[in-house]
Amino acid sequence: MAQLVLVPSTLELSAIGKPCFKPQTQCCMVNSTTLNLRTSKFPLKKVTFQRQKPLRSLTVCATTLPIGQDAPPQPTNGFDQSYRDSSKRKRVMVIGGDGYCGWATALHLSKKNYEVAIVDNLIRRTFDLQLGLDSLTPIASIHDRVSRWKSLTGKNIELYIGDICDFEFFSAAFKSFEPDTVVHFGEQRSAPYSMMDRPRALFTQSNNVIGTLNVLFAIKEFNEDCHMVKLGTMGEYGTPNIDIEEGYITITHNGRTDTLPYPKQANSFYHLSKVHDSNNIHFSCKTWGIRATDLNQGVVYGVRTDETDMHEELCNRLDYDGVFGTALNRFCVQAAVGHPLTVYGKGGQTRGYLDIRDTVQCMELAIANPAKPGEFRVFNQFTEQFSVRDLATLVSKAGEKLGIDVKTITVPNPVSKMRSTITMLSALSLSRLHLMAHIFITSYLYFLDNVACCFAENVDWVRICPSKSLKKCKARPKLAQ
């Protein structure tokens, strides 16, 4: 049976990271094998290597998950067994399948023998056009991506180009593909974008809330047994001064006890839209008896997965700008080009993190072990937790190993009044499902060495500067950058 694999590292950076799988600490299988860093089978062709300082010859410990290891995740007690009984190939609709997490997930599921369809309105690419941004890695069109996948693997991915806010389009797609599972990544996913101006704040909330409601109504109308797997965010919880649990918390008050939704304190109109979604999905499960899993994901880093590595046309996007780039991706690009890492405020906030290769595993686990009818199940989806300050230290040390001098500077926090207390996060559910997690210190070195440094010459320095205050959100649309 698969187990969480913890690989001891020669980098000796592990003391800062806090393992998130509390009970797993006792039962995990420790694999002491030291492996050379795995390189891509299908290296990107247009690599331009511009690093100024020479690389040291380096052997590091890496967590490797063999590509050939296709054994399906094992069901465990507490999850719906009946869902797995059918011998028919399960059909998964990936909404937002052209995006960062969506594309990696669609390929991974197709590789794992699911019948996959992608639904996407391609608006993520439109945002780039409007804001003058671009992925650091060159990405092919969704049509070319899907064609290349077919030519390489013989596997078909159906493509529905359209907007899930348009119910006529979406219901037709749903009825045509007949999914067993809908994986829903199809939302505007940037907090800074949602805070730019009034039209973008309204677009974010309307687009995300209405799109999700349409998915819920389609499931209710056309296949109540269909499992909805929805991407949420750890940011929904905000920064409370108590430990963050998975979706629910048991409260004793004035002599009585109840288990209630964990109080949310989102810190952007985007994060709020995810809270609205969670509330709507919870109610729909309770009222209509449909089933859903809400994946409150931490900060994802990295870009390459086993599947995207198969050809340059399958390459995933890498956003490093202040609007769509995650802090960790930005750190990586900053380190690669010699820009100081920009840490907001004191950097004391604890966040959950995971490699994109673990994102796709988590999706697979959630799909293979669905919620029960009527259940609104919440997973906190991350593998390790660090403070931003700790991360900067880790990235600096990873840089040292590659011969890169990484500095850190502090910039004002764009989110006002955000607490900087240390908060313990809980992610028990995925450990119960035996997620085989990648370890940050080795994964990040791989990411820095094999992606950011390769594309360093393409980096636009303006985009790695600190973003502006979220308080400056205006009623009128922001001028083009």
Add this chain to the structure above:
Amino acid sequence: MAQLVLVPSTLELSAIGKPCFKPQTQCCMVNSTTLNLRTSKFPLKKVTFQRQKPLRSLTVCATTLPIGQDAPPQPTNGFDQSYRDSSKRKRVMVIGGDGYCGWATALHLSKKNYEVAIVDNLIRRTFDLQLGLDSLTPIASIHDRVSRWKSLTGKNIELYIGDICDFEFFSAAFKSFEPDTVVHFGEQRSAPYSMMDRPRALFTQSNNVIGTLNVLFAIKEFNEDCHMVKLGTMGEYGTPNIDIEEGYITITHNGRTDTLPYPKQANSFYHLSKVHDSNNIHFSCKTWGIRATDLNQGVVYGVRTDETDMHEELCNRLDYDGVFGTALNRFCVQAAVGHPLTVYGKGGQTRGYLDIRDTVQCMELAIANPAKPGEFRVFNQFTEQFSVRDLATLVSKAGEKLGIDVKTITVPNPVSKMRSTITMLSALSLSRLHLMAHIFITSYLYFLDNVACCFAENVDWVRICPSKSLKKCKARPKLAQ
């Protein structure tokens, strides 16, 4: 100083009611004077009295609030004093001022010497047209209402007809009127309406969330000091198995303590839209430093206020149908026409209730004692709490006093899996502001005798039948009734 007035009643029905003002029990001034039931100064002209059984000559105890008593509410510690210092007449914009609570509030504030503007898109009247519904009481157009008010009192109410979801319209209205306070009633406010079908569910959430965001952006853009008073609902809390506090709850968990937003478990797409609003407003106050009061209102009953009683053209609406009618209004009409009271399920759920004359007082208190800059203040707005079963008993006994034989029947609960535990509700803030509350048993008798019975011949019996299950919400629009 004004105090909460509790009047002992000769009806002897008070044992069932639970006073909601916990600390007030000790300090309230008990007024033992027995008064004759106050009749309207300006009785409705088109009264059609159709009661079959003769009325007994009846003297009851009534809580009377003298119309002439115009002393402004007293500020108390903890509220913003600076807001009250200006000698200029305060300007209040009432969004949704043509609706049930909005119209009564607009008149009350105008009477109390506020400069009042009404913003309304009149969609509540359109809903009636679409669904074939109507107010039991005849209501004049908003134009005639405002004209009549001007002719009676000399006081002007500015009128802006348009949709707050249209920011071009709303920002023009906001800049033109320059409000010190925005009272926001302008939302789709029916849970059954929101559960009819997909288009109405989406309309409810989009209309309510986007409209409220536009109000927040207008305040931020044009007058950050403007106080937003937003109508929420006690239904946002759902039916937890612990006492319901006012907006926040202090939780100790794993050795640390924090005061967090009270967990919400709304039970319709309408109630969910109010939860979304609360989250959005909370974030906006925290991030932008604007000020807001969220009034989580209980079930309102009654129709007449001192101001609407001044002329038939000022008459407020009375909804008794299964879509827009409250349970208490429906009970009243059912009692008046001899239809059994329809109690959903076991009727064990505890709810907060208040007379519409207390709604307008609460609005005035919240406006006169605004939140501080950056504060998201939550008031639970009700004056008494009862279970539905208790209410049916009270209404039956009130009917007896009027010579009406009132029966009760049980019908299936349209909200599935709603708990029927007894939950204590907290409403401390309004007691601190010295709300002079009407008492249910006397108010309701007045309501039943002076409104429902007068219009009994106009009652459409189809509309007082139990509504259908909320689970039957369909993706396609419902056919016209």
